[in-house]
Amino acid sequence: MKRVLPWIIPVLILLFWQWGASWGWISARTLPAPLDVLKAFVRLVKSGELMDHMQVSFERASIGFAIGGGIGFLLGLVNGMFPVASRLLDSTVQMIRNIPHLALIPLVILWFGVGEEAKIFLVALGVMFPIYINTYHGIRQVDGSYIEMAKVYGLNTWELFWHVILPGALPSIFVGLRFALGFMWLTLIVAETIAANAGIGYMAMNAREFMQTDVVVLGILLYALLGKGADVIAHLLEKSLLKWHPNFQKGGA
Amino acid sequence: MVTFQMENIHKSFENHGLSRKVITGIDLEVQAGEFVAIVGRSGCGKSTLLRLVAGLEQIDEGQLKFHHGDEKNNGIRVMFQDSRLLPWRKVWQNVALGLKKDGKSKAEQVLEEVGLTPWKEDWPLVLSGGQRQRVALARALVHEPGLLLLDEPLGALDALTRIEMQQLIERIWQQRHFTALLVTHDVAEAIALADRIILIDEGKIKLDVAVNLSRPRKRGSSAFAELEAKILNELLGLEEETRSPQHLQPVAGIS
Numbered sequence: 001m002k003r004v005l006p007w008i009i010p011v012l013i014l015l016f017w018q019w020g021a022s023w024g025w026i027s028a029r030t031l032p033a034p035l036d037v038l039k040a041f042v043r044l045v046k047s048g049e050l051m052d053h054m055q056v057s058f059e060r061a062s063i064g065f066a067i068g069g070g071i072g073f074l075l076g077l078v079n080g081m082f083p084v085a086s087r088l089l090d091s092t093v094q095m096i097r098n099i100p101h102l103a104l105i106p107l108v109i110l111w112f113g114v115g116e117e118a119k120i121f122l123v124a125l126g127v128m129f130p131i132y133i134n135t136y137h138g139i140r141q142v143d144g145s146y147i148e149m150a151k152v153y154g155l156n157t158w159e160l161f162w163h164v165i166l167p168g169a170l171p172s173i174f175v176g177l178r179f180a181l182g183f184m185w186l187t188l189i190v191a192e193t194i195a196a197n198a199g200i201g202y203m204a205m206n207a208r209e210f211m212q213t214d215v216v217v218l219g220i221l222l223y224a225l226l227g228k229g230a231d232v233i234a235h236l237l238e239k240s241l242l243k244w245h246p247n248f249q250k251g252g253a
Numbered sequence: 254m255v256t257f258q259m260e261n262i263h264k265s266f267e268n269h270g271l272s273r274k275v276i277t278g279i280d281l282e283v284q285a286g287e288f289v290a291i292v293g294r295s296g297c298g299k300s301t302l303l304r305l306v307a308g309l310e311q312i313d314e315g316q317l318k319f320h321h322g323d324e325k326n327n328g329i330r331v332m333f334q335d336s337r338l339l340p341w342r343k344v345w346q347n348v349a350l351g352l353k354k355d356g357k358s359k360a361e362q363v364l365e366e367v368g369l370t371p372w373k374e375d376w377p378l379v380l381s382g383g384q385r386q387r388v389a390l391a392r393a394l395v396h397e398p399g400l401l402l403l404d405e406p407l408g409a410l411d412a413l414t415r416i417e418m419q420q421l422i423e424r425i426w427q428q429r430h431f432t433a434l435l436v437t438h439d440v441a442e443a444i445a446l447a448d449r450i451i452l453i454d455e456g457k458i459k460l461d462v463a464v465n466l467s468r469p470r471k472r473g474s475s476a477f478a479e480l481e482a483k484i485l486n487e488l489l490g491l492e493e494e495t496r497s498p499q500h501l502q503p504v505a506g507i508s
Contacts, residue, residue: 152330152331153392159351244376249376
């Protein structure tokens with residue numbers, strides 16, 4: 001019963017939606033029936049179109065994430081470990097962070113056109129800051145008494161980083177990772193919807209031109225699914241790396 | 254084994270532009286294999302003294318000389334009041350911290366010694382306070398230190414666990430032969446463990462007494478109680494004349 005309970009309302013909504021559409025209460029122009037969305041999914045999978053679009057979107061997301069996340073993580077490490085670096089860099093990074101990266105879209109299109117670079121650049125910019133801030137603060141908030149202990153116990157700088165500072169910062173880094181994944185999909189959706197010639201966003205916008213509401217809804221659902229998938233992976237990673245953390249012990253969340 | 258010698262040590266801390274003198278001229282010599290306890294009120298500078306020996310604070314004035322004995326057993330390790338176990342390392346991994354080779358087997362051996370073998374694969378967060386301090390003790394012992402500095406290691410434990418831990422520390426000290434410096438606010442603990450008790454007040458040594466009781470020491474014995482009363486009176490600043498046995502009992506019972 002406990003496992004069924006959370007699913008009752010979503011299933012009911014889906015059922016009413018299907019009935020409403022098939023009885024003609026909801027016009028297909030407003031919202032297609034769930035079954036039609038499913039049919040569109042099957043059709044596009046068969047033609048191979050869907051896989052192509054998904055692959056393009058996935059590549060953009062992962063390359064952008066790798067670049068932006070990598071830069072953010074490294075900056076966070078350097079600034080967290082060396083006060084001189086944080087003095088030099090942190091306020092500049094904070095200033096850039098305050099520019100909403102999506103506001104740069106017109107400029108980015110001027111720089112890169114509608115090619116892949118534009119999308120990757122935007123995604124990288126979007127994921128960089130959450131990773132940076134949480135890595136930086138994660139390192140800064142590592143308990144000083146652990147560091148003192150490590151010095152008494154003869155750990156060298158590398159061991160101190162690897163055994164004490166990085167694991168201590170990891171819970172915070174994961175918070176950044178999950179925020180960044182959210183930003184990654186959001187940025188990608190906006191970028192693909194505005195200017196693209198392939199990808200899930202393009203597929204949905206293209207379908208709009210032909211009034212194919214089923215494909216539009218399918219695109220939205222795919223984004224939701226990919227977002228959820230990324231979050232699940234992050235959560236699993238967290239669970240295996242933060243086994244020691246009270247939140248992940250048996251009986252915890 | 255490691256021994257050390259302090260000559261006219263001074264230490265003060267700067268805080269909001271104010272300089273506060275914590276240690277004002279301490280001379281102390283600790284022999285090889287000796288167990289020395291430092292007692293005093295909170296804020297008397299006893300922990301600072303230990304941190305100076307550990308190298309965690311810099312000496313302002315005076316000299317601190319170490320004499321390292323043989324090749325083996327010449328390290329200095331600290332056991333802190335808060336166990337400072339890394340929560341992301343299992344019990345045995347915490348013990349093996351900083352070991353270059355044979356970490357696991359050495360750690361297991363010491364964990365056996367402190368009676369924690371069944372918990373070696375657990376995370377520190379699931380242990381009780383007493384167990385955590387045992388792990389912290391094992392972590393210090395695994396390096397075979399020549400000098401073990403104990404900074405109120407049992408201060409946060411309940412009375413019963415505390416006595417158990419004192420017995421454990423005494424047993425291990427007798428077996429392993431290292432020099433030990435214990436900082437505590439518990440006079441009974443100091444008498445139970447130490448060869449010599451140093452009382453510090455306002456940054457100076459006020460009393461330096463040898464404890465000539467045979468081990469293991471019985472807390473109920475009259476010699477124990479007498480010494481405890483003497484040190485407590487010194488601590489509380491009571492005059493010799495005002496002392497009487499009727500006064501003493503409740504005061505001694507506080508500790």
